[in-house]
Amino acid sequence: MNNSILVIDDEEIMREILETLLTREGYDVRLASTASEGLDLVRSMPFDAAIVDVMLPGMDGISALDELKKIDDDLPVLMITAFASVENAIAAMKRGAYDYITKPFKNDEVLVVLRNALAQRRLVAENKALRQNLQAHVNRFGDIIGRSPRMRQVFDLIIQAAPSRTTILINGESGTGKELIARALHQNSSRADRAFITVNSGNLPPDLLESNLFGHVKGAFTGAVYPKKGLFELADKGTIFFDEIGNIPVDTQAKLLRVIQEREFMRLGGVETIKVDVRIVAATNVDLRRMVEEGKFREDLYYRLHVITVELPPLRDRKDDIPLLVQHFLDKYAAENNKPGLELSPEALDLLFDYDWPGNVRELENAIERAVVLSTNARIDADLVPDHVRSSKRFQMPQFVVPPEGISFREVITDFEKRLIESTLEAAGGVQKRAAELLHIKPTTLNEMIKRHDIRPRRKKAANGAGASRPGGASPDVEDDEEVVGADRE
Ligand SMILES: Nc1ncnc2c1ncn2[C@@H]1O[C@H](COP(=O)(O)OP(=O)(O)OP(=O)(O)O)[C@@H](O)[C@H]1O
Ligand SMILES: [Mg+2]
The missing domain is CATH 1.10.10 (Arc Repressor Mutant, subunit A)
Structure with a gap:
């Protein structure tokens, strides 16, 4: 749809010049010779920008600006002024005009200013739309942002799978939000008001890991002065989340398998069987199937975990979520850093959109946090986008083919x-x-x-x-x- 532009000028020749210029550019132009005529037009149809002469008979351009803003606060208004009355124009800027152009002006000058004004209006409109969208999507899944088809599938799966006690495996690259999904599964289940316990099997030696998981009885090993409950007991009636399940040593895998199958285990050094009711969720960023083939992961455990798998797509495969995520993190860090109303320039958003994000959402989040912290004015421009993100949009040399007969x-x-x-x-x-x-x-x-x-x-x-x-x-x-x-x- 063509952008519609309102021109308010009392001089017929100026109206004609602007009409010709703007129409030739493909804009849909409406003309008014007085402020009140212009205001009537704005009340009757939507405009994308207005060009208003400061010197108008009757209601002057500045008052017209005030009235226009009352009707549509986001409407960019460009003031036209004679060189002699630049002060008026500055006064207009203070009252919310987008910019001013002095007479005599060059065609290109008008067009460039107008294009910028329209780009800004688009950005403001997009921000508003994004905010509304955010509202609709944050409620159910806490802070999980996404409305790409792939993420919608993930949400659907969570809704279906959350209420049962079925074991769930979450698969995804680093930074794709595996932990968020695990928490969402817990929060959308009847266990929501019970414990959610994360196990970081990390680099713990197997003994320590097992005593953490299953607890131990007094005297189970040197230093076991008191009996201790393990994480499985603490997670009873709740959810236990194994982050990076691929890191669990093979011996411990066998014990884990038993808990998944029987929902019971013994404390280290103990003889008593302890029964628990836990929901097991596991995450991995490696290909477990491959680990099975390499003998590093038990096949039976693999199948136990694989009942329901949530595949979290990398960010580069769901780029339509980028603007939404950007807005979410922008709001979050702007609030945290006391910089309300902070915005992102279209150029900066373009750069963020084009990048591949190997570190996924976490990397994007870090980039936005950095930009917010470093920003010194109300708008984040492209210069605050990290260098490696910016330089990924590289200049490309054309491919040269030199024909047999040569070239000049x-x-x-x-x-x-x-x-x-x-x-x-x-x-x-x-x-x-x-x-x-x-x-x-x-x-x-x-x-x-x-x-x-x-x-x-x-x-x-x-x-x-x-x-x-x-x-x-x-x-x-x-x-x-x-x-x-x-x-x-x-
Ligand atoms: N869809 C999303 N919406 C909002 N924030 C997200 C989303 N996905 C990830 N994040 C944020 O990105 C960061 C990384 O998420 P998370 O820790 O869940 O990823 P992960 O897949 O567990 O990563 P790793 O494999 O490195 O442990 C967190 O700060 C999280 O809040
Ligand atoms: Mg994680």
Whole structure:
């Protein structure tokens, strides 16, 4: 759908110029010659942005701005002002205008500012939508975020499996949320108000691990001065979670198998059988099947655990969850760090979206926490995205095929230079200064090359406000052979 833009200007020639310019860009333009006419329009249909002249007969542009904001607080409003009344424009900015443009303006300047305004509006709208979505999804599964088809399957499985006592194996790479899922299984079961006990079999020597799990009687070994309850007893009527089950030594595996089958065991050194009612959940990030083949994991235990398996997909396979997760962690760490209203720029989100996240959700969470802590203003820009995430979006050299008859070195180089400049200008939203920065060359050098290659500003939609380092990122050095319009009238 085309973006709709409202223009409020009392001068017919200005309305016409803007209408022609914006329509040619594909915007849906509505014109009003007075503030009250404009306000009527805004009340009757949705707009994506408004361009308002400061000097209007009757209600002036600043009051019109106030009224527009009352109707739609998120509407970006661009003020147009004569050079002489820049103070008015600054006053307007303080009252919530998105940016201002002074007359006479260049076409490109208007278009760049407008594009940025629309990109911001989109971001604000997306943030709102994300928040609403979050509300709908956090309730049941605590803090587990996700609405990708793969995660929905996981949620469905949890709902089905949670109430029973069936053993569950959770499979997933590091940082995919295995522990969260284990807790959700517990919380969605009738055991929710009983213990949830985690066993980190880590690098414990087998003896110690077993005395932790099963407890021991007095005098079971040197140092066993008092009898001790094991984790299985503590987890009675609750859930016991074996994190990294693949780390359990083979001898202990046999004992574990018995508990799973019989729901009973003996304390170390004891003769009395102890019965427990526990739900067993296990997690692994290794291929247990392979361990079985290698003789490192008991096959019978493998099958006991494998009754129901939850496969947690790596983050790179459910990228549609990234924006939601980003918003979730942004809210979380903004609150923790006392930085309310912190936002992420579209460029930064793009980078986070494109990255592969080998460390999965944990790595993403860490990246956001870092950015929030380091942020110094209300918006997190691309520079706060970790270097290795940023640099994964690399420049790609084209593949060269040299035909048997050969090629003209000079022509290829010239052509390559031209295309590189065109692509960079596009990435910079047409702002030459920014493009020069991206290419690490001086703006004058770039300008000279643009002339040499006869590169014309393309009327192409720029990537989401690219190059906007400040609101409105319009650069005064957009130089092209555009006609200068809106020449002084006041
Ligand atoms: N879907 C999710 N929604 C919100 N937070 C998540 C999600 N998945 C993971 N996390 C967060 O990512 C971090 C890692 O999750 P968790 O510890 O559950 O992963 P794991 O699979 O157990 O990792 P490991 O294999 O390294 O132990 C935690 O801080 C967790 O809160
Ligand atoms: Mg874990």
